[in-house]
Amino acid sequence: MRRKTVLYGALMTAILAGCTNTEQASTTEYFEGTASYQLNAADVFRLAKQMKQRDLVKSLKPLYGESYYSEEAFKSAISTRLNREVSDELYEELKQKALVAPQVLSLEFVADNTLRVRFGHEQVPLQQKLLDMSALTLSGLDKLGKYQWATSSLVVAVEPTTLCVKIQDKQGSEVNQLCPAEATGFTLHTDHDYHYHGLGQEFQKAGDLDGRWNQRTRHAGNKMEGFNGGATGNTIIPILYGASPTQSDFALYLNNLYSSEWQFDGQEINVKASKGSSEIIVMVAHKQKELRKQFMQLSGKPLVPPRKMFGMWLSEYGFDNWAEMDSKLATLRDNQFPIDGVVMDLQWFGNVSGNDPESQMGSLTWDRENFPQPEQKIAQLKQQGIGMVLIEESYVSQGLDEFKALEEKGYLAKDPETGLGANVNPHGGGSWWGKGGMIDWSNPEVNAYWHDWKRQPLIDMGIMGHWTDLGEPEMYNHQARYFGDQAHDEIHNLFNYYWLEGIYQGYQNNDVDQRPFMMSRSGTTGIQKFGASMWSADIGSNLTSLATHIGQQTNMMLSGIDYYGSDIGGFHRKGLGVIGEKKQAALDETYTQWFAYSSLFDVPVRPHTENLCNCKETAPDRIGDRESNRNNLALRYEIIPYLYSLAHHAHQDGEAIFAPVSYEFSEDSTLYDIQHQKMIGNQLMSAVVAELDAKDVTVAFPQGVWFDFRTGTKMDTLKAQSKTIDLYNENHQYQLPLFAKQGAIIPVSKSSAGQWTSEVPQDITLKIFGFANNAFTLVEDDGKTTDYLHGAKRETQITTRVFDSSATLSIESLGKYQGMPSSRALEVNWSLGAEVQVSRISSNAEQAITWKQSGDQLYVKLAQLPEQGETTITLEF
Incomplete structure (x- = not known):
């Protein structure tokens, strides 16, 4: 049972009793703190060297980072540590280096459970204000004293010397305390043991399904990073959740989209942005799911993807021609695998050639030699129930007419000296995709121009979605200037957001009835409202990478991304880490396990790998255990009516589609450390596995009655709430367990003559x-x-x-x-x-x-x- 603190302080008792010694307060308050003194190691080291007093560094070490709010206390601490009289010269030098100007605090009560805290004078740039706070309302605010206020949900107090902000829930229990730190940072302290999730994605520990940030450091900033035989996404969405079975939960949004670092050290979190504002939005609620719904209201609820996106889409890097693609589709059909679409990599526009200014990167024009009559082909595939998604990038080779047109209009990232399109490579060479510039998506005119010129004709052909690749951006010229003469760091973490927003706006401007859908490698707060999904980038072909992906799925869900997928089977096959005669067996098992996981939790279900040699397979009838793959895909198609309904619920109410079991059963403290069990909606639960040679999995059943979804058998959980479940059925086919809770109502599809459809x-x-x-x-x-x-x-x-x-x-x-x-x-x-x-x-x-x-x-x-x-x-x- 969830046990919230029920001890009421005298202050809260007076409030709830309707005490009359309160007054209506302004919703915004401003404070200036007290100057302080704080030594740091670098300053002391330089001073010790300058004054030839080597003992200073070691003697003063215990004082580093400590704050003193009077000169007397500061001088006393130094004298005590040095154990001698401090010369006037030395003391003045130390005082000058240690002096910290008074902090400034702005405190705004935005809603009964929501507080905006800003340390310092720095304002949030307009382009970084991605939360819509307009729907929030404050029912009332009482001022309890000079530095204390109360809403119906919170009690907030400011310590006037340090400007630390203490936040309590309505039961009088302290949730956390925020204190100013460096110019672009703050610290959070809590007396409770919270479980921390959110903050986008960053792959850190291979093989670890636990995505919690506790005792870790989150390095947040959009980039693709090498990881465990592959390369995975680091995506900044600065919303942090603290969840506890015994206390009020909280969420904290750092209103700053510059790169940041979050250090989690027990009950203290230290946050520092590379630059910008220290503005924090704090929300407090009884349950984490309430906070997530509120965040979805602020950042934007997801559009409902096209129904076909809940089926399987075949992809590889890449199909060289129609014949190669058709051969894969033919065997899938012959082997009774349902399929809803194909995803075309950069071969569709003619492929790329490294360091070549004539490379086709950025042409976004069909290579009609290898892909003749695309209009007819797309129509033919549509008749077969198969859609198409095309890749696009933001880079344009300088030898193309597209580069010249964009440069002439000033629509590329610019060289600061010439004002012309800047070479993406700041050293003057090329890149793996060619040689040229980068489209400046921060310019609204660019989005409309490029969409009408390049995308709209493809949409008119029947293309169903847009695969936005390399959008961190992966490579860039750090000296380039952007719309409004912005430097690169002003737009970096917003780059893919602008790109996706432009696609969405293109659909709106052109009155396109078709739903916008994008599959993106990067982004930030709120991209889901444009119709964007994400995948975890060029992941290595090994189950330890899949395990980490599974943990990051929870973080991405809490960050607002319901539709988060992977390159099923892994993009980089060299990452398998197995050679010799055991290699094929390990690859097959890796693929089979991965396909089973993705058939339950990825949108879309999308096998993908690097196959430039045309020597690898990624279609589920050609790699892994075919029968297992077919049965797991059949299960996916069976539950599409349920999943699609959940997509509408997510759009309407901000409900999560795929969440950890503790998210749904938040009152059960035993479930918080169980990271391998996930819910589908609030009625189905699975236990996931990502480990070679795994034969079974332990399932902890939340309190209540549970049924095996496949057989309808009631699970015997009276003697023990934890059971070991086989991963292979009686026919030796691999499957993840799937359970339905007591009373579950699951609308399903049925196959017809062995054929499944997403319709x-x-x-x-x-x-x-x-x-x-x-x-x-x-x-x-x-x-x-x-x-x-x-x-x-x-x-x-x-x-x-x-x-x-x-x-x-x-x-x-x-x-x-x-x-x-x-x-x-x-x-x-x-x-x-x-x-x-x-x-x-x-x-x-x-x-x-x-x-x-x-x-x-x-x-x-x-x-x-x-x-x-x-x-x-x-x-x-």
């Missing part, structure tokens, strides 16, 4: 597990356009109610969209549990209802659901 099913099929009062909203739309934003969708409310000797299932559909099924049957597979025997089933439907019970499984069919009104089915037992 909206003609009928409604439900899997229900056990008996509990529950409700779930199945959401369907055309899966392609933005019409859902204007209400064109069907919402089917599915409700179960349980009584002493009966249970009811109610179904009611509201809303319409173009192309929706007009007449639908209902099928229900209800897993009852072994102790239940159904005696009678009735319904208010006009159509006859049929049913049978086989052991603990109940099967119910209704030939046709009414188009309007509520249908109720009653079970008696």
Whole structure:
């Protein structure tokens, strides 16, 4: 049970009792602190050398970093440490170097649970203000004293000397204390043992599924970094969550998008940005999921991806021609693997050549020699139910007409001396992709110009999405200038944000009905509102890298990214780390495990690898265990109606789609250290594995009744809440366990003649597990356009109610969209549990209802659901 502190201080007792010695306060307060003295090692070392007093460095070492708020205390500390009289000359030198100017504090009460704290005078640049605070409201604010205030959720106090800000929850328990540090930093102290997540992604420890930042240092700044045989993303989204089963949870957003460092040392966190403002948004709530929903409200809720993005998309670097791509699609079809799309790497526009100014990088024009008649090909694939996503980059080779047009308009990052397009390589050479410049996405005119010229014709051809690669940016000229004469560090961590925003805006400007969808390697706060997903970059082909990716998925989810995927099987096969006769077996097992994980948690499911030699395989019928891959992909397609509904819930309410088990069951303290179990929505749970030779996995079941999703079998958790589950079924096929909680209502798809599809099913099929009062909203739309934003969708409310000797299932559909099924049957597979025997089933439907019970499984069919009104089915037992 979640145990929140219930000891009320006298202050809180007076507030809750409605004490009248309070007054209405201004929502913004300003303070200036006291000058202080603080020695640092570098200054003392230089002074010791200058004055030839070598003992200073060692003698004064215990004082480094300590703050003294009076000259008397400072001088006394020095005298004590030196154990001698301090000369006037030495003391004056030390005092001058140690003197710290008074800090400045701005304190703004933004909402009942939200506080804006800014240390120093530095304001947040307009372009970095990515949170929309306008919807937040403050119901009331009481001033309890000169330095104390209270809202309905918080009590806040300022220490006037240090300007430290102490934040308590409504129960009077201290949540944390924020103190100014260096000019661009602050410290956070708490007396509690919080679990820290968020802050985007950074791969640190290979093989570690635990993504928590506790006792680590987070180096935040957009870049791709070498990691464990590959290269993975470091993405700055500066939202930190502190979660505890016994205290109020908090979230902290650093309103600063310059690179930063976060040092987690026990109960203290030290944060320092490379430059900019020390403005912090602090939110406090009972549960982490409340904070995440609030952050999604502020940063932007995700658009619903096209429905096909929840299926499998085949990708590699890359298909050299249509024939190579077609051969992969043909065997997938022959081996009964469903597929929704293909992702085309840079070969589609003619490939690239290193250091070559004539390289095709930036042409974004079809190579019609290897990919003839793309218009017809895209239409043909569409008839087969296969969509297409194209890669694009921000680099343009200087020998192309595109470079000349962009340079003429001033749309490239500029050389500060000439004002012309700056060479990306500051040393004058080229890069692996060619030689040229970089598009300046910070210029709004560039986005519209490039979109209309290059992307819109591709969208008109039928392209479904945009793969924005190298957008950290991976390489850049640090001397270049950007729109408004900005230096590179002003735009670096916003570069991919501007790029994605430009794509989204291009769809808006051109009144495109199709939904915008991007698959991005980088970004920052709020990119989800543009229709962007992310993947973890060019990851190594090994399960220790997958394990780290799994941990970072939790951080990315809490940072606002619901749709976070990977290069299934790994991009860099050299990272496998196994040679000789065991290599193929290790690669197959790596791929099989990876594909099983991604089939549950990646959007889209996207195998991808480097295959320039045309000697590697990445399609799931050609590598790994084929039967395991097929069954795991079938499971993915089976639950697409559930996943797609969750996508609508995420868009409407900011609900998480894939979260750690402690996120959903936050009152259970035993689950916080269990990092390998993840929820899908709030009704399904899996335990994930990323380890060669793994045969089983330990599952800790949260309190309550659980069912095996595949078999409907009720799990025996009465004797022990932790069980060991086999990873291979009776047919020796690899699968991750998947469980449904008591009362779960899961809408599913069914295969037809062994074939799966991501399309909206003609009928409604439900899997229900056990008996509990529950409700779930199945959401369907055309899966392609933005019409859902204007209400064109069907919402089917599915409700179960349980009584002493009966249970009811109610179904009611509201809303319409173009192309929706007009007449639908209902099928229900209800897993009852072994102790239940159904005696009678009735319904208010006009159509006859049929049913049978086989052991603990109940099967119910209704030939046709009414188009309007509520249908109720009653079970008696």
